[in-house]
Amino acid sequence: MSESTAPIARPPAPTREHYLNVKxxxxxxxxxxxxKRIAILYLISITAFFFIGGAAAVLIRLDLATPAGDLVSSETYNKLFTIHGIIMVxxxxxxxxxxxxxxxxxxIMIGAKDLAFPKLNLLSWYLYMIGGSFTLWAMIAGGVDTGWTFYAPYSTTYANTHVIATALGIFVTGFSSILTGLNFMVTIHMMRAPGMTWLKMPLFIWAQYATSIIMILGTPVLAITIVLIAIERLLGVGIFDPALGGDPVLFxxxxxxxSHPAVYIMILPSMxxxxxxxxxxxxxxxxxxKFIAFSSLAIALLGFLVWGHHMFVSSQSPYAGMVFSLLSFLIAVPSAIKVFNWTATLxxxxxxxxxxxxxxxxxxxxxxxxxxxxxxxxxxxxxxxVHDTYFVVAHFHYIMVGGAIMGFLGGLHYWWPKMVGKLYPEAWARFSALVIFVGFNLTFFPQFLLGYLGMPRRYHVYDPEFQVLHVLSSAGASILGxxxxxxMVYFLWSLRYGKDAGPNPWDAKGLEWTIPSPPTTFNFEEPVTVGDVYDYPTEDETPPWKQGSSEGAHV
Amino acid sequence: MSEIGEHHGALAHHFEDLEQQRQSADLGMWIFLATEIMFFGALFAAYAVCRWMNPAGFSTGTSLLDVPLGTVNTAVLIGSSLTMVWAVQAGHRGDSRSIIRNLVGTLLLGSVFLVIKALEYSHKFHDGLVPGSLFTYGGEQAAGVEMFLCFYFVMTGLHALHMVIGFGLLVWLILLARRGRFTKEYSNPVEGVGLYWHFVDIVWIFLFPMLYLLEH
Structure with a gap:
């Protein structure tokens, strides 16, 4: 906080004990x-996976630069988009x-010393790493070519790749997600500091709570589905394969x-x-x-009722299709409420x-x-x-990359000073945010056009008329990369050379900004009581020098 | 919270008092059971769809199961839930000896269940009523019967796996009780494992009629 202008080198400040240097x-x-340490472990691991998944995307986009599909073979291409999807999702x-x-x-945001079950939290990370290692092993040993969706009967009967090992990896990782959700729910229910009622919780906490609901109710269904896929593959019993008396639509x-609610696991925390x-x-x-808080819950609940919109052309009953279509329109309402409210805040x-x-x-x-x-x-x-075309690919990348990753990066920049106690270089950060925005749009906007014109997803040999748009997309992907x-570079740089952040570099409200950066192991030295976590000055309290110019100067 | 509560050895550093810790542990277990319901629920749904598609094969399959053994097992498992309830009650009283006695009873009844289950499995293997390469059933509805048996083994197998995990938890509780860890103020683990054990029982209560009794 005390950035003096004195030219003399400051003596090294006495090192304060915090969670990073305590051991x-x-x-x-x-x-x-x-x-907090487990969060750092996760940050390192997911970053590694992000760059693996990203490398697969680079190869995909390179291959798509020409219509002939001459960089990799068709088999390799199938494995690449499968790796990309599985790792990224x-x-x-x-x-x-x-x-x-x-x-x-x-x-920290609710004034607690830790999550309700700290050991379970560590177990979540280990499950994540075990599942991740399994999946990576399967990919190195030969890969999978089913797409991240594992559609039966291809995955159960015909695919000749490491389906079971990959499925097992995802199964194990699923439990990591379940346990994280469980831990958050119990923590939010039981460990709020005195004064923090439900309607005083930060909106980030509401979002995490809604996400946890989906994690604990959705993930077990995927787990058992994966078990059934593995068993059908092992035993050759047709639960999903129609040739053996099963039902692929059941899968x-x-x-x-x-997997549809999983999209909300990705986007709700970003919101x-x-x-x-x-x-x-x-x-x-x-x-x-209240609208933002409850729209998170509404998204979590409605999110469980729209899965059928992935199956409009999969022999699902047309009446079911109509209901799923209607419900899918409905879920746009809580999302729109959020967008309206953010805009109104701006x-x-x-x-x-x-x-x-x-x-x-x-x-x-x-x-x-x-x-x-x-x-x-x-x-x-x-x-x-537009089913199974690039239109769909563009749509979900706008949500998962344009939405979820933008939110993740925004949050990482916002809380980075709290996590490590150092400021990142602002100019570089603004520049890279711009590069990412431009790169993202150049990559994915052409894909809407491609899909509308009829380019199917998951093809790597395509009609030459699509090449211009594909080249644009590939160029965008390299900018995005x-x-x-x-x-990645300036965050690492800031660890050593960044300016000290002080407890509250943004002058923001909220409990996390009332404690030192980085926090101590138990977060709070004294018992916490909470008033209003969004205690910003109201319009009436605006200083007089600002009031006169409120018409146009402050956009 | 009372003085005793605040300085109780079992109080973890991040909780204010034992009551908060107990409620958190309880809520955690209930949420976990919710995930388990979704896990088994999806399996039941898949079973229902497959049964609806292959009614004849599934009822033939049902007629191949051993109803008397299944009935005995149901009774044994309900008995183990009773001893588990007694153990939880003893926990509330802080009576370590009674906790141990009842947990050992639960463990024994659970073992009887698994022994009978293993017996049933071995009969099935012997008769070639196992999905996959060992399947030798030659009746009319062979494909449907195989699918039924596949569900039979997956469902009862996952249930048995939950019981084995339960055994581990019971042994852990017995060791804790022998070390005198449970008092009137603190017996959450017994309560949590009790919830888990009853849940595993209830799963069986659904599995038994669905697999053994539903012939038509």
Whole structure:
């Protein structure tokens, strides 16, 4: 806080004990039960998986630069998009915000010393690593070519690749997700500091709570589905294979019962981050707190009722299709409520344009595009036309990359000073946020056009008429890739050379900003009581020098 | 919370008092059981769909199961739930000896269940009523019967796996009780494992009629 302008070198400040320096050595990390250290373990692991999944994406985009598909063979191409999907969905996106930022912040934001079950939390990380190692092994040993969706009967009868090993990896990792969700739910129910009633919780906590509901109710269904796939493959009994008397649509129902809500596992935590970031950089409480809080719950619950929209063309009953279509339109309402409320918060606020809010702007715009194109896909007739085309690919990347990853990066920038006690270089961070935004749009916007024109997904040999758009997309992907590398570099750089952050570099409200950075092992030295976590000055308290110019100066 | 509560050895550092710790552990177990319901629920749903598609094969399959052994096992398992309830009650009283006695009873009844189950499995193996390469059933509905047996083994196998995990938990509790860890103020683990054990029982209560009795 005390950045003096004195030119003389400051004597090294007496080192304060905090969670990072309280103990050293590999063992103190691998056996830690501190939620903050576990968050760091997750951050390192998911970053590694992100770059593995990203490398697969680079190869895919390189191959698609020419219509002939001449870089890799068709088999390899199938394995590449499968690796990309599995790694990014199960090993990066799903754990990203909950396991890193959630782990770090849930106890701190509600005034607790740790999660309710610290050992279980460590177990979650180990399960994640075991599952991840299994899946990686399967990929090195020869890979899988079923796509991340494992559709039967291809996955159960015909695929000649490491389906069972990969499935086992995902099965184990699923329990990591379940246990994290369980831990968050119990913590949020039981360990809030005195004064923090449900309706005083930070919106990030509401988002984590809603996400946890999906994790604990959805993931077990995927787990048993994977078990059935493995058993059908091992024993040759037709649960899903129609040639053996089974029902492949049953597989799709079971799979999407989890995997559609899983999209909300990815996006809800990001929405929580955006609510916090917007309120911090607009210096006001988010407009319509209750609407944002309850829309998270509404998304979690409605999210379980829309899975059938993945199966409009899979011999599902047309009446079921109509109901699923209607419900899919409905779930757009709570998402739209959030977008309206964030926008209303931005309206006439004195915004400071730091990196986190740049990501929040990116999120709002890209998520809106992703959400609106989702409505196209929820429309039965249009879905028949664009089903399994690049339109779908573009749509879900706008949600999962444009939404979820923007939120993750925004949150990481926002809380990085709290996590490590150092500031990242602001100019570089703004620059990379811009690079990522441009790269992202250049990569995925052409894919909407490709899909609308009829380019099917998962093909690597295509009609030459699509090449221009594919080349644009590949060019965008290379920009996007560089955009992701820059933060990696400056975050590491800041660990050593970054300026000291002080407890509250953003002058933000919320319990996490009342304690030193990095926090001590037990977060709070004294018992906490909570008033209003969004205690920003109201309009009436605006200093007089600001009031006169409120008409246009502060956009 | 009372003085005793606040300085109780079992109080973890991050909880305010034993009551908060107990409620958290309870809630955690209930949430875990919710995930278990979804886990078995999806399996039951798959069973229902497959049964609906192959009614004849599934009822033939049902007629191949040993109803008397299944009935005995149901009774044994319900008995083990009774001893488990007694153990939880003893926990509330802080009566370590009674906790141990009842947990050992639960363990024994659970073992009887698994022995009978193993007997049933070995009969099935002997008769070639096992899905996969060992399957030798030659009747009319062979494909449907094989699918039924596949569900039979997956469902009862997962149930048995849950029981084996339960055994581990029971042994852990017995060791804790012998060391005198449970007092009137603190017996959460007994309560939590009790919930788990009853859940595993209830799963069987659904499995038994679905697999053994539903012939038509």
């Amino acid at each position: 050293y050595g590999i063992k103190s990390w691998l056996l830690t039960v501190d939620h 199960f090993f990066f996106l799903i754990p990203s915000i909950p396991a890193v930022l959630g782990n770090f912040l849930v106890p 799709q129902h079971l799979f999407w019962f989890y 929580g981050v955006i609510s916090e970031v917007i309120s911090a950089f607009c210096r006001r409480a988010v407009f319509g707190y 309206y006439k606020a004195s915004i400071s344009y730091q990196t986190p809010i740049l990501y929040a702007f990116g999120f709002i715009g890209l998520f809106t595009i992703g959400g609106l194109t989702g409505l196209f896909l929820a429309t039965l007739a249009i879905d028949v036309h 560089i955009g992701y590398l820059i933060p």
